[in-house]
Amino acid sequence: MMGPASEIILRGTEEPCRPWIRRTLSREDWTALVAALPAQPGLALVTLWADTAQAHALFVNEDTGDILPVSTAIIEGGYPALSPARPAAAWLERMVRDLWGHSALGGTDDRPWLDHGRWPHTFPNAIRPGPMGPPPEPPEFLPVTGEDLHQVAVGPIHAGIIEPGHFRFTAQGETVVRLEIRLGYTHKGTLSLMRSKSPRAAARFAARLSGDSTVAHSIAFARATEAALGVEAPARANGLRGVMAEIERIANHLGDVGAICNDASFAFALARFGFHREAMLRAAHAAFGHRLMMDAVVPGGVAGDIAPGGAEAILAAIAGVEAELPELVHVYENYSSLIDRVVGTGVITRTLADRFATGGHVGRAAGRTGDARLHPGYPPYPDLMVVVPSFPEGDVDARVRIRFAEIAESIRLLRLLLQDLPGGALATTLPMLSGEGIGCAESFRGDVWHWLRLDNGQIASVFMRDPSWAQWPLLEAAIEGNIIADFPLCNKSFNCSYSGVDL
Amino acid sequence: MVWRRIFRTLAEGPATEPAAPIGDAATQALAAQLDAAAQTRLGRSLSIRHMDAGSCNGCELEIHALNNIVYDLERFGLRFVASPRHADVLLVTGPLSRNLREALIQTWQATPDPKWVVAMGDCAVDGGVFKGSYAIDGTGTGGIAAGVPVDLKIPGCPPTPAAILVALRTLIDANAG
Numbered sequence: 259m260m261g262p263a264s265e266i267i268l269r270g271t272e273e274p275c276r277p278w279i280r281r282t283l284s285r286e287d288w289t290a291l292v293a294a295l296p297a298q299p300g301l302a303l304v305t306l307w308a309d310t311a312q313a314h315a316l317f318v319n320e321d322t323g324d325i326l327p328v329s330t331a332i333i334e335g336g337y338p339a340l341s342p343a344r345p346a347a348a349w350l351e352r353m354v355r356d357l358w359g360h361s362a363l364g365g366t367d368d369r370p371w372l373d374h375g376r377w378p379h380t381f382p383n384a385i386r387p388g389p390m391g392p393p394p395e396p397p398e399f400l401p402v403t404g405e406d407l408h409q410v411a412v413g414p415i416h417a418g419i420i421e422p423g424h425f426r427f428t429a430q431g432e433t434v435v436r437l438e439i440r441l442g443y444t445h446k447g448t449l450s451l452m453r454s455k456s457p458r459a460a461a462r463f464a465a466r467l468s469g470d471s472t473v474a475h476s477i478a479f480a481r482a483t484e485a486a487l488g489v490e491a492p493a494r495a496n497g498l499r500g501v502m503a504e505i506e507r508i509a510n511h512l513g514d515v516g517a518i519c520n521d522a523s524f525a526f527a528l529a530r531f532g533f534h535r536e537a538m539l540r541a542a543h544a545a546f547g548h549r550l551m552m553d554a555v556v557p558g559g560v561a562g563d564i565a566p567g568g569a570e571a572i573l574a575a576i577a578g579v580e581a582e583l584p585e586l587v588h589v590y591e592n593y594s595s596l597i598d599r600v601v602g603t604g605v606i607t608r609t610l611a612d613r614f615a616t617g618g619h620v621g622r623a624a625g626r627t628g629d630a631r632l633h634p635g636y637p638p639y640p641d642l643m644v645v646v647p648s649f650p651e652g653d654v655d656a657r658v659r660i661r662f663a664e665i666a667e668s669i670r671l672l673r674l675l676l677q678d679l680p681g682g683a684l685a686t687t688l689p690m691l692s693g694e695g696i697g698c699a700e701s702f703r704g705d706v707w708h709w710l711r712l713d714n715g716q717i718a719s720v721f722m723r724d725p726s727w728a729q730w731p732l733l734e735a736a737i738e739g740n741i742i743a744d745f746p747l748c749n750k751s752f753n754c755s756y757s758g759v760d761l
Numbered sequence: 762m763v764w765r766r767i768f769r770t771l772a773e774g775p776a777t778e779p780a781a782p783i784g785d786a787a788t789q790a791l792a793a794q795l796d797a798a799a800q801t802r803l804g805r806s807l808s809i810r811h812m813d814a815g816s817c818n819g820c821e822l823e824i825h826a827l828n829n830i831v832y833d834l835e836r837f838g839l840r841f842v843a844s845p846r847h848a849d850v851l852l853v854t855g856p857l858s859r860n861l862r863e864a865l866i867q868t869w870q871a872t873p874d875p876k877w878v879v880a881m882g883d884c885a886v887d888g889g890v891f892k893g894s895y896a897i898d899g900t901g902t903g904g905i906a907a908g909v910p911v912d913l914k915i916p917g918c919p920p921t922p923a924a925i926l927v928a929l930r931t932l933i934d935a936n937a938g
């Protein structure tokens with residue numbers, strides 16, 4: 259099914275972006291696109307970003323699978339907003355305004371987002387950044403009216419070992435009636451640091467957008483670069499990338515499940531899952547020389563081969579996980595005080611997850627089935643028949659069970675990948691060319707998308723979309739009607755990245 | 762099931778690794794970093810408050826690892842606390858984003874004297890890869906020293922749990938010494 263909005267996108271002028279053509283729409287057509295979006299709910303907005311001349315959006319037609327990047331020129335400092343038709347655009351529009359200075363005309367929210375009034379100038383990614391703004395005002399929060407409401411302000415510095423962000427709860431008694439999240443604290447100016455660098459140098463920033471998904475972000479960045487330059491990573495590099503990505507997925511899921519159980523005061527699970535996570539990281543170190551495998555994936559291929567004994571170390575670690583996992587799942591399912599906390603807690607509906615095109619465990623625990631390894635798909639996965647779990651409940655428990663299922667599946671994939679690692683080169687050399695590309699990878703958290711434009715081998719413009727953009731807003735919805743004491747559980751079961759969206 | 766695992770652990774022995782000896786050279790190098798004035802006696806136990814000053818979250822993962830049963834931080838008298846008001850040590854990660862500068866200074870002020878500040882990770886040491894960004898404070902040597910006085914630096918991106926552990930145990934040794 260094409261749909262009215264996709265048809266408008268296809269009318270646009272084609273731009274040579276690989277592997278998916280980007281289309282530029284006139285102001286009139288973009289406005290028509292916004293008007294047509296409500297009639298085509300299956301056209302999912304994945305992300306929105308900008309450069310100095312245009313606003314760009316990436317849509318995926320969930321009915322046909324088409325991937326549709328689309329742009330429109332910035333005219334008089336603005337572009338027609340997408341947020342009235344796609345609520346997921348609201349945070350992104352605020353981000354675009356703060357970094358490039360382009361206004362989302364008719365947007366649903368024009369409060370600053372990343373810019374807290376503390377940078378030396380405004381609009382750092384604009385051709386001519388503005389002067390420093392007025393001294394920071396206290397942030398403005400959405401108004402709340404009602405009887406017996408009180409507010410609880412948490413953060414940016416939290417009580418645990420966790421990234422900084424501000425949570426503003428409005429509660430009636432113990433029950434949360436609204437949560438508003440304010441982020442941007444860890445903004446590091448990453449996109450602007452990447453400009454004018456070679457892809458090889460810029461990859462270090464992609465690897466540090468969100469440390470827990472360093473492999474997935476590095477793969478998406480490498481794939482965007484390779485697409486822009488029209489080269490392919492060698493088969494062995496793709497196999498090794500797959501090995502690293504699955505280790506990363508298992509390690510993160512293990513860590514998260516342990517932490518979720520610990521937030522329900524079940525320290526036994528934290529101890530066991532933490533033990534196995536450590537074993538996975540040590541195997542990663544043995545195989546790739548770094549516990550988190552940072553900078554091990556590079557544009558063009560991989561930085562080095564798997565070390566002698568590396569495969570054995572990985573196989574031993576996953577054998578350990580596999581041996582104890584059924585027992586741990588059994589304990590999880592039968593500990594009534596634990597189940598009491600996680601079942602029915604922090605529910606998000608399929609409708610909401612669809613509206614935000616949410617991927618990863620958050621989307622799949624609410625009935626969605628997407629996985630970037632399958633669609634759009636990228637090597638080494640097409641031959642491996644990846645099985646993607648999906649549950650309808652949408653609660654903390656479903657998000658935990660998705661992790662269990664994904665751990666088991668990744669163990670299967672790792673064995674296959676290690677069995678059949680192709681021989682040959684580890685990396686292709688990158689020509690010093692110009693071009694534009696998009697890369698995608700499935701992190702443990704969901705689909706990661708990178709876009710970049712190269713000018714004679716240097717980055718002219720870049721954007722990196724962490725899956726958390728589509729998950730944080732759902733966390734605001736998940737806690738509604740729950741008690742504040744259950745927020746840590748909800749939050750951990752999502753485990754959104756702060757740094758990943760703070761850029 | 763839980764009990765079965767616990768009994769098995771009793772029989773097989775714990776997963777916790779014996780503490781690696783702290784090499785004299787490591788101790789001396791780290792101890793030399795410590796400001797003499799900061800060497801106020803706190804005894805053989807330290808309470809640590811972590812603060813993220815703009816990290817990529819990689820450093821946090823390795824701090825979490827310290828608490829796992831393999832490293833078991835608490836056996837050394839080191840533990841993480843929830844408030845800076847209970848802390849002897851601020852363990853700070855990240856390159857000091859401008860958006861967190863005020864929060865770092867407030868956290869530091871809330872920590873009672875005597876206190877130590879540890880800059881953990883290349884970012885906190887001198888800004889790491891983010892050096893020179895408009896969004897990073899970067900005054901002086903960069904890193905968190907642009908906001909608060911630093912007593913000890915742990916380089917690495919991220920530093921391994923083993924390296925963090927050596928540094929923190931050195932703090933205790935230097936301090937009790």
Ligand code: SF4
Pocket residue numbers: 466469815816817818819820854855856881882883884885889917918919920
């Ligand atoms: S030192 Fe490395 S791991 Fe630590 S916060 Fe900085 S970039 Fe991330």
